[in-house]
Amino acid sequence: MTSTLDVGDLELAYTESGTGAPVVWLHGSGPGATGMSNFGANLPAFDDFRNIVVDLPGWGRSPRPVMDEPLIFHAAERVGRAMTALGIDRAHLVGNSYGGAVAMRIAMSHPERVDRLVLMAPGGVLPTDAPPWPVGLERLFGYMAAERPSREAMSEFVHLMVYDETLATDALIDERYESSLRAHPELPVPPNFGDLTPDLGLIGAPTLLLWGREDQTVPLSWATKILNGIPDAELRVLPNCRHWVQYERAPEFNQIVREFLTRAAAGVTPKE
Template sequence: MVDAGDAELACTAFGAGSPVLWLHGSGPGAAGMSNFRANLSAFGDYRNLVVDLPWWGRSPRPGTDDPLLVHAAERACRAMEAPGIERAHLVGNSYGGGVTMRIAMAHRDRVDRLVLTAPGGVLPADAPPWPVGFDHLFGYMAAGKPSREAMAGLVRLMMYDQALATDALIDERYESSLRVRPELPIPRKFGDLTPGLARIGAPTLLVWGREDQTVPLTWASTILAGVPDAELRVLPHCRHWVQYERAPESNHIVREFLQGGAAAATSEG
């Protein structure tokens, strides 16, 4: 547990080298290590700090009137200070991608490079209706009695390769969702970061699954247009859990970008 000002956040530290802050997505059973366990072994030459954001994992569930992305970004930024990290690369998935964007807007001097994997926080003007993955995710958390069947459906929506939706993964996420069931409102309460995109000064890489049914690829255009130094890499035959479903490719792309090289010869943006 590390001091985040008015609360403590649960964190996992791993490796040594240039600092990287990893911020996970939302959804039932979500937490830092559940999102990034398949990735960290490829980053042992970095100083990794994997955070459980407020309301998730082992971190507390405080009340706040602020947009959730704003509240979480301030606590995550303070969590960096506890182990003496003044500046870091930021890697954020889904909801955590929105948190990283907010940090990059409000604390530009704390961010080296920014990696956003199908990030939340930038909503199209015509939402709702929400994509099918959003519908299932928030429906599960609002349910009075979550079921393993509903979790199986949610996990399968997150991945294009259905063979990866194993019984073991479904059981793990289901059991975790029973232990940690934050009551979260509709996505509008998370906050819309669109007006602040131009304030992101860090080099930014977007990584997206082409078949994402939760945060659709069509939503990427707003971020590409708004962030001054942004590029996009799209992985085919892949949905929302890019870092899990395509871990080797994702690790390679992210490492190359953090080292200052182009994400790939076929990058778009």
Template sequence: MVKTVDVGGTHLAYEESGTGLPVIWLHGSGPGATGMSNFGNNLQAFGDYRNIVVDLPGWGSSPRETDQPLLFHAAEAVSAAMTALGIERAHLVGNSYGGGVAMRLAVTEPERVDRLVLMAPGGVLPDDVPPWPVGLEHLFGYMAAETPSREAMAAFVRLMVHDESLATESLIDERYRSSLAAHPELPIPPNFGDLTPDLPRVRAATLLLWGREDQTVPLSWATRILQGIPDAELRVLPHCRHWVQYERAPEFNHVVREFLSGGVTAAAAEG
């Protein structure tokens, strides 16, 4: 059930499930993205956590009215939502754009962030772009279209997964319908904001997850983040593109649960 929380003159939409330590799930910036479309299939494995699955400003059911860099604005909204929901500190799990939002919050309010899980996060670009990777080309092209087509959405979704059988008709339809919701237009490419100078300020233990065949945020882009965040480790999943949590859900769930618990498995703890 979609709920809303006041974040200072506007609202943020979210869904909540489970009980326990809080985990905030932050989705990517692709057309039609919502919190539940990114993470709905993972939540059952995290029922012993308090899961807050957010629609970031300008996506899903959350409005956007800002001239700020998108990552900066979204991080402020997430922080305000945490305060309104009585959450002092949480784990953050962020996919792509949402990973950049998580990093920004870890920089500006480190006391509020426990552990970071970042799947091919945005906000940190190499020096040699553009040209953009093919996935980002499709993303920006879809954003720029006056009337985007379902065929363009299908092409975008297929680029997100290595196994194209996972790009189901129902998923394409869901993302296409959501993408048609009216939100303020963005410049192309959008002003996401640059997190590169602030990476050394991230104090949280950080797990980077990357699909080896990612065509949207390529694996080669991981180096700058891995070297910039003091306590970062990288896990690469083969036969996987940009949607790690969707395409490799069982492995994702296992690895993330282990990391959020401090990296110690139950068997090791008992031994």
């Protein structure tokens, strides 16, 4: 069941489940994205954690306020306020794409609040030669720019997110399409996400990067700058997988992430 929290300038929507060490789950910026559409199928494997699955501002059930700052910076501040409102001083952060960038921003600006980071093909760090954009980002920006995007455009977008295109089911396409019409972000194209590159070295949390080898949205070649920039980062690459690692390779994702998060419980002390 979706609840809301007052974070100052909007009511941030979230879903909570499980008990244990807190994990905050942060979704991507694709059209129709919500916290539960990104991560709902993974949560049963993490029911011994306190899971907070957020709809970031402007997506899902969370409205977008007027802002004059980069999206990543704005969202990170609101997620931090939500953690405070929920009585969470410190948590693991798991973020996909845009949500991964939001997680990195929180780890940069409030390192004392982050135990471990899991980042699936995170945004916020671009190569010097971008644009041109990878085809996945081209489709994302094209969908954002449409006055009333079509279901066909959503179908094309979803098919690019997975290597095994049988996973791009009609039910998934319909769910994402209907959600996108409810909360179609009114943003410049491309949006001002913000640049995290200069502050990568501020991330002290142990960090796991997960990437689909065939990702056509945030390509694997973009991982190097992040891997080299975060002092305590490791990279796992999953073959025959594109951008939605947690969806397309759910069993492997759940096992890898659980093992990484439970290292802390086994006595590995996170960096401050």
